[in-house]
Amino acid sequence: MILIKGGIIVTAERQYRSDILCNDAGLIAQIGPDLECPTGCEIVDAAGLLVMPGGIDPHTHMEMPFMGTTASDDFYTGTAAGLAGGTTSLIDFVIPGQGQSLYEAWQEWRMKAEKAASDYGFHVAVTHWDDRVHADMGRLVTEAGVNSFKHFMAYKNALMIDDAIFLRSMQRAAELGALCTVHAENGDAVSFLQAQLLAQGETGPHAHALSRPPGVEGEAAQRAITLAALRDTPLYVVHVSTREATEAIAAARLKGLKVYGEVLPQHLVFDETVYHDPDWLIAARHVMSPPFREKSHQQALWGGLMSGQLQTTATDHCCFCREQKERGRDDFTRIPNGVPGIEERMSVLWHHGVATGRLTPEQFVALTSTNTARIFNLYPRKGCIAVGSDADLVLWDAQATRTVTVDALHQNVDYTLYEGMTLTGLARKTISQGVVTWDDGLLRAERGKGRYIRRPAFAPGGASSV
Numbered sequence: 001m002i003l004i005k006g007g008i009i010v011t012a013e014r015q016y017r018s019d020i021l022c023n024d025a026g027l028i029a030q031i032g033p034d035l036e037c038p039t040g041c042e043i044v045d046a047a048g049l050l051v052m053p054g055g056i057d058p059h060t061h062m063e064m065p066f067m068g069t070t071a072s073d074d075f076y077t078g079t080a081a082g083l084a085g086g087t088t089s090l091i092d093f094v095i096p097g098q099g100q101s102l103y104e105a106w107q108e109w110r111m112k113a114e115k116a117a118s119d120y121g122f123h124v125a126v127t128h129w130d131d132r133v134h135a136d137m138g139r140l141v142t143e144a145g146v147n148s149f150k151h152f153m154a155y156k157n158a159l160m161i162d163d164a165i166f167l168r169s170m171q172r173a174a175e176l177g178a179l180c181t182v183h184a185e186n187g188d189a190v191s192f193l194q195a196q197l198l199a200q201g202e203t204g205p206h207a208h209a210l211s212r213p214p215g216v217e218g219e220a221a222q223r224a225i226t227l228a229a230l231r232d233t234p235l236y237v238v239h240v241s242t243r244e245a246t247e248a249i250a251a252a253r254l255k256g257l258k259v260y261g262e263v264l265p266q267h268l269v270f271d272e273t274v275y276h277d278p279d280w281l282i283a284a285r286h287v288m289s290p291p292f293r294e295k296s297h298q299q300a301l302w303g304g305l306m307s308g309q310l311q312t313t314a315t316d317h318c319c320f321c322r323e324q325k326e327r328g329r330d331d332f333t334r335i336p337n338g339v340p341g342i343e344e345r346m347s348v349l350w351h352h353g354v355a356t357g358r359l360t361p362e363q364f365v366a367l368t369s370t371n372t373a374r375i376f377n378l379y380p381r382k383g384c385i386a387v388g389s390d391a392d393l394v395l396w397d398a399q400a401t402r403t404v405t406v407d408a409l410h411q412n413v414d415y416t417l418y419e420g421m422t423l424t425g426l427a428r429k430t431i432s433q434g435v436v437t438w439d440d441g442l443l444r445a446e447r448g449k450g451r452y453i454r455r456p457a458f459a460p461g462g463a464s465s466v
């Protein structure tokens with residue numbers, strides 16, 4: 001049992017001074033000013049700190065087999081790193097292998113994730129279509145606690161689906177009360193541009209960005225929105241990185257469609273010039289999809305987050321070390337796509353969002369936790385400070401400043417994009433299931449302590465109105 005004393009609680013709606021008592025079942029038991037400390041209860045001093053719902057990262061890829069290799073953070077190291085950064089839950093992606101059914105893939109991912117240190121859930125990718133997929137989607141929603149499916153409009157000859165499969169999946173998801181999520185890039189256009197660039201002798205990381213220009217994302221986002229409207233089903237667009245996609249989402253919402261957009265802090269900080277670095281490895285470390293954009297797109301993303309037209313922040317955490325990135329030394333299309341970020345996400349958004357005055361602390365909570373909990377039907381168990389909610393909390397020091405360096409981080413990868421950058425805003429303590437797991441620089445993550453969180457289907461009428 002722990003009593004968090006003297007902090008200022010920040011929710012997505014308001015701030016107020018209060019104590020929080022967390023019970024041994026890992027739940028919030030009481031909230032109030034000057035709570036009594038029951039015998040045997042540990043006191044956690046939160047004076048001068050903000051007490052916020054633990055972060056939820058709705059987009060990670062732990063130990064994902066991808067592009068001929070496997071992402072280097074596993075479910076233990078990745079969730080532990082999340083705890084060190086104030087993130088207490090994540091939703092990862094089940095990606096069925098060749099010939100593997102969706103349900104078998106979900107079972108495989110459940111086993112991989114047994115070592116997780118924090119709570120987690122899964123989206124399941126629909127990468128092909130047959131009767132088995134139709135049946136498995138039903139089983140996943142009704143028996144397995146999966147309420148969201150992922151669709152890749154890119155990665156031709158691998159994960160990509162065509163519009164007909166997307167429509168079938170949307171129709172099935174609508175029947176089941178599940179939410180469709182989408183990686184929106186036109187995979188045919190990317191594949192065409194990649195081949196052309198390689199034929200011209202453009203083999204370096206800069207060609208990665210040239211092969212995936214903003215219009216490729218804008219077109220796919222608009223097409224996905226159009227298809228979702230045809231099936232009258234909500235849609236969640238992952239890693240929105242362009243003005244075009246932001247505008248498509250905002251326009252759809254204006255028409256009353258339930259469309260959500262997710263932003264990666266990485267896209268708010270880095271721009272396309274990272275691919276100009278003369279050091280191949282530094283440029284290759286930034287290879288992810290969608291790629292970093294010209295600076296002007298960042299303005300649109302900030303505008304979306306500030307106005308509420310974009311609702312969540314995630315990381316697409318997908319780590320590859322030097323020798324893995326080296327696979328693409330002579331051919332940019334072979335550089336494994338992915339960057340780290342789960343440990344830095346909250347600090348980066350605080351520093352660039354709240355400390356600059358773009359976002360209020362309440363918006364920060366909404367964007368790092370509450371909106372995700374609502375959209376993916378985890379609320380009010382997660383993303384909420386209320387009696388009966390999970391005691392997943394972060395004690396935040398809004399003034400603390402530190403310089404980021406890979407040696408001080410816990411992600412199982414040999415770099416951080418933010419090396420040498422000074423950030424204001426830091427998780428002093430992270431509480432997961434009522435236990436202090438990150439204690440001012442001391443990581444007390446426990447292998448296997450994380451629980452699989454079942455997310456119920458949505459009631460008729462679909463997802464939340466965030």
Ligand code: DUC
Pocket residue numbers: 061183287288289290316318337338339
């Ligand atoms: N993009 C990445 O950069 N990595 C993993 C998958 C994705 O879509």
Ligand code: ZN
Pocket residue numbers: 183238239289290
């Ligand atoms: Zn993606």
Ligand code: ZN
Pocket residue numbers: 206272273275276
């Ligand atoms: Zn360039």
Ligand code: ZN
Pocket residue numbers: 059060061316
């Ligand atoms: Zn991803």
